[in-house]
Every structure is written in structure tokens, then in C-alpha cells.
Amino acid sequence: TGDKANGRTLVYTCNGCHGVPGTTNAYPQYPVPKIAGQNQQYLINALHAYKSGERTHPTMMAQAQSLSDQEIEDIAAYLSSISPK
Amino acid sequence: TGDKANGRTLVYTCNGCHGVPGTTNAYPQYPVPKIAGQNQQYLINALHAYKSGERTHPTMMAQAQSLSDQEIEDIAAYLSSISPK
Numbered sequence: 116t117g118d119k120a121n122g123r124t125l126v127y128t129c130n131g132c133h134g135v136p137g138t139t140n141a142y143p144q145y146p147v148p149k150i151a152g153q154n155q156q157y158l159i160n161a162l163h164a165y166k167s168g169e170r171t172h173p174t175m176m177a178q179a180q181s182l183s184d185q186e187i188e189d190i191a192a193y194l195s196s197i198s199p200k
Numbered sequence: 201t202g203d204k205a206n207g208r209t210l211v212y213t214c215n216g217c218h219g220v221p222g223t224t225n226a227y228p229q230y231p232v233p234k235i236a237g238q239n240q241q242y243l244i245n246a247l248h249a250y251k252s253g254e255r256t257h258p259t260m261m262a263q264a265q266s267l268s269d270q271e272i273e274d275i276a277a278y279l280s281s282i283s284p285k
Binding site: 147148169170199 | 238
């Protein structure tokens with residue numbers, strides 16, 4: 116299971132594009148999905164799909180490949196625990 | 201641009217798995233993404249990626265391949281207009 120506190124630290128990187136609530140979104144018009152409050156297991160699956168190359172978005176592949184399996188769990192635990200915006 | 205009213209009709213099919221707010225979700229534990237209130241252009245891009253086979257989830261490929269480009273616009277217009285749950 117994921118560590119929400121560590122996930123909260125790790126999602127700092129996500130904010131530049133995804134604009135997690137409570138932070139500033141640098142690219143509000145870029146068509147990335149909202150991820151705050153998203154389904155925990157879906158987030159885990161999506162990050163593993165980017166890590167393996169099943170999903171091919173270049174930025175997300177690079178980000179996911181930098182994450183350990185535990186870090187993916189931590190990010191999903193945190194993001195699924197907060198409210199959607 | 202999309203027709204929200206038509207989109208509202210079209211998302212009836214989505215509800216079985218995605219559980220759009222205001223409807224009953226048949227599979228609350230299945231790890232599909234929440235789509236209510238999602239970014240409009242992201243939804244359009246995702247449905248086209250399933251339609252083309254770039255994204256490979258079998259159920260979503262079948263669903264997206266049944267949709268016209270206008271219907272994809274309509275669904276995205278509706279879903280992005282409602283509140284996330």
C-alpha cells in the first residue's frame with residue numbers, strides 16, 4: 116500500500132502540467148487529465164503502462180520510468196485521497 | 201464544438217463502468233478512471249486514441265470505434281461540464 120505523505124512530496128513534479136489543487140498550474144490550457152481524486156488503482160495502472168511503454172506519451176514515459184513501484188503506489192495513495200477540483 | 205445535450209444521452213453507455221455522478225455505477229471497484237469533470241480536450245484525445253488503437257483497452261476500443269467524431273465531441277462537452285464526484 117502507498118504512503119500518502121511520501122506521495123504528497125512526489126506529486127510536486129506532476130503539478131507543472133496537471134495542476135493538482137492547492138498548487139499553481141503552469142499550463143492551465145494543456146489538455147492533460149485531472150488527477151486529483153482519481154481512482155487509486157487506475158492511477159497505479161496508468162503509471163505502470165507509461166513505465167512499460169504500453170502508453171506512449173513521451174513526458175509521462177520519462178516521468179514514470181523515474182519512479183519505483185513503491186513511489187507509484189505512494190503517488191496513487193495520495194492523489195486518490197484528495198478531492199477532485 | 202460539442203453538443204452537451206446529445207453527450208448527456210451518449211454517456212448512458214459509459215455509466216456501467218465509469219459511474220458518472222447521478223447514475224448508478226455497476227462496478228464501483230473496477231479500476232476505471234473517473235471521467236466526470238475531466239478536461240474536455242483530454243477526453244477527446246483519449247477517445248480518438250482508443251478509436252485509432254493507440255490506446256489498447258479492448259472495451260474502450262470497441263466503444264470508441266462505435267462513435268463518430270461529432271459524438272466524441274458531444275461526450276467530451278457534456279462530461280467536462282459536470283462536476284467531478
